[in-house]
Structures are given as structure tokens and as C-alpha cells.
Amino acid sequence: MESLNELVATVFSGISPLVVEDVVDEGERVVVRARTPGSTAVCPACGGLSGRVHGYHWRTVADLPIDGRRVVVRVRVRRLVCATRGCHHTFRDQLPGVLERYQRCTTRLTRQIKAVVKELAGRAGSRLLAMLAMGLSRHTA
Incomplete structure (x- = not known):
């Protein structure tokens, strides 16, 4: 145990x-x-x-x-x-x-989402986050 x-x-x-x-x-x-x-x-x-x-x-x-x-x-x-x-x-x-x-997200998830969105804003960031199981709409990104 x-x-x-x-x-x-x-x-x-x-x-x-x-x-x-x-x-x-x-x-x-x-x-x-x-x-x-x-x-x-x-x-x-x-x-x-x-x-x-x-x-x-x-x-x-x-x-x-x-x-x-x-x-x-x-x-x-x-x-x-x-x-x-x-x-x-x-x-x-x-x-x-x-x-x-x-x-609505833990601080460490928010940090990773911000890193992706900083490099790939909008649709590209949204697609990558969906592939990483961190779904986020393009509007939020």
C-alpha cells in the first residue's frame, strides 16, 4: 500500500x-x-x-x-x-x-496552456492542445 x-x-x-x-x-x-x-x-x-x-x-x-x-x-x-x-x-x-x-484549471495546466498559446495562437494552438488532451476553443486561446 x-x-x-x-x-x-x-x-x-x-x-x-x-x-x-x-x-x-x-x-x-x-x-x-x-x-x-x-x-x-x-x-x-x-x-x-x-x-x-x-x-x-x-x-x-x-x-x-x-x-x-x-x-x-x-x-x-x-x-x-x-x-x-x-x-x-x-x-x-x-x-x-x-x-x-x-x-477552473490547476496552476500547472494553466502554465502549459499559456506556453502553447503564446507560440501558436488561435486555431493552431487549439488544435495542438486538443491533440495533447488539453482541449481549449480557439476563442479562449
């Missing part, structure tokens, strides 16, 4: 701050189920630390393809409440370098 965990950690090293719970092969795509680590987070409003959980929700982001198949990461994200007196702001876990606000 330890070698399986090492394999998952190697293949999905770009999402290592997440706790990977399950990997499912669905044929055309690979689904990784993960969660954010259970540590404290910094409140964006006041800067105080909080570990008080208000609730959870699921976030779905795309990751780098494996073996020519798309990878989808379903992350269970905590919604926290600031414990600082007078603040009580609610906020979600953010993992800089992995999951940014409003992002």
Missing part, C-alpha cells in the same frame, strides 16, 4: 498540497478525488488564523492529462469562519500554486 501512495504522489506531484483520497479511471478521463488539508487558514479580511469550519463544498478543476486522457480533480473545500472577535468573515480555503480563486 505504501508504494501505491508513493506512485500517486509522484504522478500527481503538482497537487501535492491536497490530500488525495481516491483516483478513478473512467475510460476517457481520470477523476482524482481530494480534499484540502485540515490545518488553519488566514482570514482575507483581518489576517487572523482560523480553523473553525462553517461548511464544505465541491470544486472541480482540470489538471494535466495523463496517458492522453483528461484529468479532473474534484476537491472538497472547507468554508471557514474567522474566529477573531468582531470579524466573523466567512472564506474558503485557497492553496496558492494549486488552486487560485475562480480558477
Whole structure:
């Protein structure tokens, strides 16, 4: 079992701050189920630390393809409440370098897409990304 965990950690090293719970092969795509680590987070409003959980929700982001198949990461994200007196702001876990606000792709997938689009904009970039299992419309490219 330890070698399986090492394999998952190697293949999905770009999402290592997440706790990977399950990997499912669905044929055309690979689904990784993960969660954010259970540590404290910094409140964006006041800067105080909080570990008080208000609730959870699921976030779905795309990751780098494996073996020519798309990878989808379903992350269970905590919604926290600031414990600082007078603040009580609610906020979600953010993992800089992995999951940014409003992002639908992991940071490393975004980096690779930008590199291709920088060289081959429009239709050419879109065709190459489709061949690499990183589909993107020409308008987005």
C-alpha cells in the first residue's frame, strides 16, 4: 500500500498540497478525488488564523492529462469562519500554486496552456492542445 501512495504522489506531484483520497479511471478521463488539508487558514479580511469550519463544498478543476486522457480533480473545500472577535468573515480555503480563486484549471495546466498559446495562437494552438488532451476553443486561446 505504501508504494501505491508513493506512485500517486509522484504522478500527481503538482497537487501535492491536497490530500488525495481516491483516483478513478473512467475510460476517457481520470477523476482524482481530494480534499484540502485540515490545518488553519488566514482570514482575507483581518489576517487572523482560523480553523473553525462553517461548511464544505465541491470544486472541480482540470489538471494535466495523463496517458492522453483528461484529468479532473474534484476537491472538497472547507468554508471557514474567522474566529477573531468582531470579524466573523466567512472564506474558503485557497492553496496558492494549486488552486487560485475562480480558477477552473490547476496552476500547472494553466502554465502549459499559456506556453502553447503564446507560440501558436488561435486555431493552431487549439488544435495542438486538443491533440495533447488539453482541449481549449480557439476563442479562449
